[in-house]
Amino acid sequence: MDMVFDTVSIVKAGQFLGAGISIGFGAIGAAFGEGLVGGFANCSIGRRIGMASPYTRTMLIGQAVAETSGIFALMVSVLLVFGDFSANGVCAWTATLSAGICMGLGALGSGVGAGYPALEAIWGAARQPAVGGQMTTTMLIGQAVCQTPAIFSLVIAFMLMFRNCVGLDVWPYGASLLGAGIAMGFGAIGSGWGGGQAGGAACEGAARQPHLRGPLTTLMLVGQAVAQTPAIFALLVAIMLISIGPTEGTILTSAAVLGAGISVGFGAIGSGMGNGITAEGACNAISRESSTTKDMLTFMLVGQAVGQTPVIFSLVVALMLMFITFNIPATLVGFCALLAAGISMGLGAIGSGWGNGATGAAACKAVAMEPTQRPVILTLMLVGQAVAQTPAIFALLVAFILMFGNYTGPVTLPAAMALLAAGISMGFGAIGPGIGNGITAAAACEAVGNRPEERGLYMRTMLVAQAVAQSTAIYALVIAFVLIFVV
Amino acid sequence: MDISGADLVRAAAFIGAGIAMGLGAIGPGVGEGFVGGKACEAIGRNPDEAGLLTRTMLVAQAVAESTGIYSLVVALLLIFVV
Incomplete structure (x- = not known):
């Protein structure tokens, strides 16, 4: 078989x-979102048969907006199927x-x-018929x-194609x-999804x-603006990779740019979703207890700021990969070390980002339940988030060890794959414990919100449970160390 | 760089170890966290039963841990034995 x-x-x-990847993945989100809207529209109509036509109208408007991102994906797919980009040079194959x-x-x-x-707007109107029309705004x-992250992705997709x-x-x-596409594509997921959840809670509350x-x-x-930050980090890295990407270098340079894309792209998923969930919790909280409206903004922002940490780790690793000249051999071993650093940090940030966000959301709700316990809830939230940060810190540690390692041993395929596997182990292994x-x-x-007098007990139980849930992240870290240092 | 068949096998074993431990850690982490969360909720409703609830939590988490340990064992086997 000739391969020329x-x-x-x-x-x-x-x-x-x-083309296949674009519409394949692009179809998932829009369809799922529209399905949610349709499902709740049916429930709402079932509850109030007479309102079938206004609910159907709201459903169709809501679904049309959700469709937008699917249409973007279709547009890019069609261009890729029928266009001819070979005039842009051989690099056009990775670009497309x-x-x-x-x-x-x-x-x-x-x-x-x-x-x-959209689903909350319809469901809310079914519960409170008086508000009907105002929900649409x-x-x-x-x-x-x-929708913003999908628009960022469209811009980057066009920059890449042309x-x-x-x-x-x-x-x-x-x-x-290729790194630019990975950064922006994966980096848009969390911010879009999380921003939507925040919007849903605002509609429910309204x-x-x-x-x-x-x-x-x-x-x-x-x-939503704060939840957009991870997608903006991804956009920045993608633009840098396209406009000032390296035009010459060893295979280390290639590994570094791919690793940078993976690090910030995957790393943005968890923080984007987590920040959105925190905003969702804050909106739920003020609609439950309107007297907390004033304090809630600050409380939400503190929770979101901590939830941003994992994606900042990812951004730092991505920038280091792009701008540092590493003192490691330009062999397959060095290639795998830099790629693995990106994988470890990118995947390793997902769980902690999401987990921090969920904690922030619950803390906002707890403040609404028991406003007098604000300081206690804040402490519990920050301690809980700090522990949930551990898996991302393990991932950062492994990424640093991989980037600045001393690879003097013989260059063999097993040695290279051991480093790649260390990144995979730590990256995936950090997801579950973080969540x-x-x-x-x-x-x-939330328990403090229900029964504040037992707060000491909750703190203790939380820390015991978190310590146990941490164990698999520690296993993943140990396996990563064994792969790097022992074999 | 020469790649022999044995190299390829060892390389695949290492990749396998990474995947095994990495993916295998997702479920137990999530599951045990969920148990811990529900235990906090239950203790919130019934603080007098904290001892019983913590015990139940640890039993449930121990069971949920098992697949994580399977992954660890397989990863160690792939690295050191095969």
Whole structure:
């Protein structure tokens, strides 16, 4: 079997792969979001048969917005199927594949996210028929903001597709373009999804307490803006990888740019979703207890700030990979070390980001239940979040060890794969404990809201449970160390 | 760089170890956290039964831990034995 390809064939292959990925992943989010809206519309109509036509209208408007990201994905797919990008040089094969990844995954979160405000608007109108028409505005604002990450993805996908890279080598510039697509595509998921959940809670609250529509919209918009940060980090890295990506270098350079994309792209998922969930909790809280409206903004922002930490770790690792010249051999071993650093930090940030967000949300609700216990709840939230941060810190540690390791041993395939596996072990291994720690801390915060006098007991139980939930992250760390240092 | 068949096998074993421990850690972490959370909720409703609830929590978490330990064992086997 001969394997010699001309540029046109290689670029075509990239385009077709990208086309499939774009609409394949892009279809998931919009469909899921629209399904949520449709389901709740049915429940609402079942409750109030006479309102079938206004609910159907709201449903269709809400679904149309959720469809937007799916249409973006379709547009990129169609361009990739019918366009001919081979005139842009051989790098166009990674550029077009990357555009597909960027748009497909970038549409996922926004599609699902846009479903939440619409479903809550309809469900809220069914519960409180008096508010009916006013819900549409809150719904549309909430949906519009969570569409932003999909628009970022569309912009990056176009930059990638139409990038003229004649005369540039696939390694490392093509790899840099692939890193850009991975960064923006995955980096858009969390912010879109989380922003939608915040919008949903604002609509739910506005239905329960119509007079709080103003403060709820403010809280939603601030919360969504903060939840957008991880997607903006991803956008920044993607733009840098496209515009100032390395045009020459060893295979280490290629590994570094791919690792940078993976680190910030995956790392943005958890923090984006987590920040959105915290904003959701804050909106729920003020609609339950309107006297806490004033304090809630600060409380939400503290929770979100801590939830931002994992994606900041990811951004730091991505920037280090892009701008530091590493003193490691340009062999397969060095290649795998830098790639693994990106995988460890990117995946390792997902669980902690989400878990921190869930804790923040529960703390906001607890403050609404028991406003006098604010200091206790704040302490519990911060301790719980600090412990939930541990898996991301393990991942950061492994990433640093991989980046600054001393690779003097013989260059063999096992040695290289051991380093790659260390990154995979620590990265995936940090997801579950981060989420689990967050859920535990969230429940402890809510428990203080229910029965403040037992707060010492909750703190103790929380820490015991978190310590146990941490164990698998520690196993993953041990396996990563064994893979790096022993074998 | 020469790659022999034995190299390939060892390399695959290491990748397998990483995947086994990495993915295998997701479930127990989430599951045990969920148990811990529900235990906090239950103690919140019934503080007098804290001892019983903590015990139940630890039993349930121990069971949920098992697949994590399976992953650890398989990962160690892949690294040191095969």
